[in-house]
Amino acid sequence: MVNSVRSAFAIRKIFFLTHSRLLFAVFYSIFVWMPTIFVSPPKQVTPKTTVKKSSKKSFVASEEPSTPMHPLTAFAVNPHGLRFETQEEEEVVILFLRQHFIVNIPWIFLTIVLLLAPTVIFPKLFSVLSINFSLPAGYFLIGTLFWYLATFGFALASFIGWFFNIYIVTNERVVDIDFFYLLYKKFSEAELSKIQDISYTSGGIFAAIFNYGNVTIETAGEAPNLMFEVIPYPERVVETIRALTEQNEGDAV
Amino acid sequence: MIPVLPGALLLVIKIFFLVGLLLYSIFAAVLVRQEQLMADVLEESFEPILRLLVIGHLVMAIGIFVLAFFFL
Secondary structure: OHHHHHHHHHHHHHHHHHHHHHHHHHHHHHHHHOOOOOOOOOOOOOOOOOOEEEEOOEEEOOOOOOOOOOOOOOEEEOOOOOEEOOOOOOOOEEEEEEOOHHHHHHHHHHHHHHHHHHHHHHHHHHHHOOOOOEOOHHHHHHHHHHHHHHHHHHHHHHHHHHHOOEEEEEOOEEEEEEEEOOOEEEEEEEEHHHEEEEEEEOOOHHHHHHOEEEEEEEEOOOOOOEEEEEEEOHHHHHHHHHHHHHHHHHHHO | OOOEOOHHHHHHHHHHHHHHHHHHHHHHHHHHHHHHHHHHHEEOOOHHHHHHHHHHHHHHHHHHHHHHHHHO
């Protein structure tokens, strides 16, 4: 009995000694090749918009990296390759804004419904209402083409309406360009020196989640107040305009 | 047997399609003009693609109008 226990112990000892290097190699390789599960996410650096004075009556947001522009850009700092109507030669665009992309969700949803209607919704509706008739092939073809064309036109007009409603902050003024129903255009501007007060409101669940709000710019005299509606990062917009107006006042003194 | 719509109703549908497509083509032309006016306000790199889309939309509208003329 004792001998058998001793022999078993001896076998284990021999096994451990002979395989210790192998075991070490296995554990080491597991340790080295084990995928890193808990990696702290890289710190997201949100650059602050700093307005730097380059010369008298001239401002540049030089420390802010330029935001690359793409068709769906709703918030861009120091955008490149962008010019607007009545822009002067030495005028620099500091902020370029559109309404938050979330304002497009209703018409996108409606477009999807309209696209699905001829193939999914209408057949169901006709079967429920027991409507049963046949159209000649030509009528059916033209009707279907007209339906999809009108859907495309609706989506295109809605997108253009969003795309060209823009807000611009330059080193000299704040500009608001609005188009109504594609036929009416409204161009409003306020010089930085005439801005008296800037405030923003952001309320509701979606505004909190997607970080958008309305910025109100009150101007002196008869100049109308400007309202930037449903724009992303309203607090940064207010900060930037405030920094520009303070810089402007400093230069005036 | 599936009933075919009566001739008078088909005529009404035909007029609706033709007049509708004519008005729609005018709307598409207005959209092209408006896009040009808007593009004067804002010069951006994406603008040529948008112009291509609205012109394509106008061409499709005229094309379907012509098709309707022959098919209906």
